[in-house]
Amino acid sequence: MKLATYKDGSRDGQLVVVSRDLTTAHYASGIAHRLQQVLDDWNFLSPQLQDLYETLNHGKARHAFPFEPQRCMAPLPRAYQWADGSAYINHVELVRAASATQVPDSYYTEPLMYQGGSDDFIGPTDPIVCRSEDWGIDFEAEMAVITGDVPMAATPEQALDGIRLVMLANDVSLRNLVSDELAKYFGFLQSGYSCIAEKRTIETLLDGAPSTGYMRYGDTVRIEMKGLDGQSVFGAIEQAVTPLA
Incomplete structure (x- = not known):
C-alpha cells in the first residue's frame, strides 16, 4: 500500500x-x-x-x-529518530580515491552510520531554505525505511522484520560545513550520481578538479524512482533552493 x-x-x-x-x-x-x-x-x-x-x-x-x-508534508514530519547509513560502498570508494585515502576495512562489513535531525522533515515539493549558498548545498537521493520497534543487537532477520514502509528521500547536505563538524568529533546533523559530491569526485579523478558547483538559490532538484513498467514508485521529490527570508 x-x-x-x-x-x-x-x-x-x-x-x-x-x-x-x-x-x-x-x-x-x-x-x-x-x-x-x-x-x-x-x-x-x-x-x-x-x-x-x-x-x-x-x-x-x-x-x-x-x-x-x-x-504533502513529509510522511513523518516528526520522527523519533533518523539514522543514516553509508551503505553504497562505491560512493565511499570514489570519495576516498579523490582524497587519496584508504577505505577502512570495517566499512565493507559495518556501514558508517550517524544520527541526524528528525524534528523538521520537509515535504516532497517544499522549498529547501538555506541561510547561505556558501555552505555548499547538495542533494542526496536515498532510499529510506520506516521501522517499528527494533530490538538492541538485532539480527539482520530481526531488522528486516521491523521494516514497515519504504520511501524515497532527499538528504540535504551542507558540504562546506561537514569537515568542521567532523573535526569536533560529533556526528554532523545536516551537514552520489545521486548527489553533487559524487559527481565532483568523479570530475576530480578524471580532470584533476571539480567543475560542477553546489546548488544555488533558484536551482531545483527532482528525485524519482521508476519501476520496470516505467511508472513512478513513490512519486517525485521536487524541491527548489530558496534563501532564508
Whole structure:
C-alpha cells in the first residue's frame, strides 16, 4: 500500500491512502489520523489501511479525490529518530580515491552510520531554505525505511522484520560545513550520481578538479524512482533552493 501525509495546518498532518498509480487518494481518518498512530498499532491498523488501498485501486472508494503531491508534508514530519547509513560502498570508494585515502576495512562489513535531525522533515515539493549558498548545498537521493520497534543487537532477520514502509528521500547536505563538524568529533546533523559530491569526485579523478558547483538559490532538484513498467514508485521529490527570508 502507499501512504502520504497531507497538510492540514497541524504539525503532524493528515494521513491519506494513495492509489498504486498515484492518481487518487482517500483520507484515512476513519482508521487513523496520523502515520505515527499506525506505527504504534501496526498489526491492528495496517490491515485496515490495506483494505482501503485495495478498494481505492479498484475505483470503489466512495470519497476518493485526485492526489496532489504539492499538498504533502513529509510522511513523518516528526520522527523519533533518523539514522543514516553509508551503505553504497562505491560512493565511499570514489570519495576516498579523490582524497587519496584508504577505505577502512570495517566499512565493507559495518556501514558508517550517524544520527541526524528528525524534528523538521520537509515535504516532497517544499522549498529547501538555506541561510547561505556558501555552505555548499547538495542533494542526496536515498532510499529510506520506516521501522517499528527494533530490538538492541538485532539480527539482520530481526531488522528486516521491523521494516514497515519504504520511501524515497532527499538528504540535504551542507558540504562546506561537514569537515568542521567532523573535526569536533560529533556526528554532523545536516551537514552520489545521486548527489553533487559524487559527481565532483568523479570530475576530480578524471580532470584533476571539480567543475560542477553546489546548488544555488533558484536551482531545483527532482528525485524519482521508476519501476520496470516505467511508472513512478513513490512519486517525485521536487524541491527548489530558496534563501532564508
